[in-house]
Amino acid sequence: xxDVEQSLFLSVREGDSSVxxxxxxxxxxxxxxxxxxxxxxxxxxxxxxxxxxxxxxDQRLTVLLNKKDKHLSLRIADTQTGDxxxxxxxxxxxxxxxxxxxxLTVIP
Amino acid sequence: EAQVTQNPxxxxxxxxxxxxxxxxxxxxxxxxxxxxxxxxxGLRQIYYSMNVEVTDKGDVPEGYKVSRKEKRNFPLIxxxxxxxxxxxxxxxxxxxxxxxxxxxxxxxxxxxx
Numbered sequence: 001x002x003d004v005e006q007s008l009f010l011s012v013r014e015g016d017s018s019v020x021x022x023x024x025x026x027x028x029x030x031x032x033x034x035x036x037x038x039x040x041x042x043x044x045x046x047x048x049x050x051x052x053x054x055x056x057x058d059q060r061l062t063v064l065l066n067k068k069d070k071h072l073s074l075r076i077a078d079t080q081t082g083d084x085x086x087x088x089x090x091x092x093x094x095x096x097x098x099x100x101x102x103x104l105t106v107i108p
Numbered sequence: 109e110a111q112v113t114q115n116p117x118x119x120x121x122x123x124x125x126x127x128x129x130x131x132x133x134x135x136x137x138x139x140x141x142x143x144x145x146x147x148x149x150g151l152r153q154i155y156y157s158m159n160v161e162v163t164d165k166g167d168v169p170e171g172y173k174v175s176r177k178e179k180r181n182f183p184l185i186x187x188x189x190x191x192x193x194x195x196x197x198x199x200x201x202x203x204x205x206x207x208x209x210x211x212x213x214x215x216x217x218x219x220x221x
Binding site for chain 1 (some may be wrong): 112141143148149150151153156166198200206209210212213214215
């Protein structure tokens, strides 16, 4: 399958910004995605970016895509305790492929 | 409510005892898929189905079977479970193979002893 890498853990203080990074190998994905998994739950689509875009902003979320470096990032502004979850980067070539997930812990 | 429903949520079984995890979606989605989630490995695709009677292997199909006799249902079958199949399993569906989003079930935590 495709290779998608993420850091496993990230801790931030409440109110700070969080940046979750992802690198991928498949350059054919039309869309790239961020999914959120809360404890005991399935994955929920947070946001996505079309491959011909560099940036997408959606309220507190900013997605940056650097196609040259095959790097995707998710910035969460004013991080809240409710943002504590595992975040998965994903792409879609012939099939969906997911990163290993980054566990975000927000410290009050 | 549009959803993907998996059952059971939790299952403990013994090595070699056949089991089935059910998955049902009510959104008339063509595409369905099974994943397993393991710490540090993320989600790995087991099998997927593009439509009724069309199934194909994902990245880790060994030890699993699936069927797609109806559009809404996509059961995952473990004919002879082994401890290395202890994992968290997710079913997901999408309008089509090229549609942008997936809807996930809540997961099935399977322990094989």
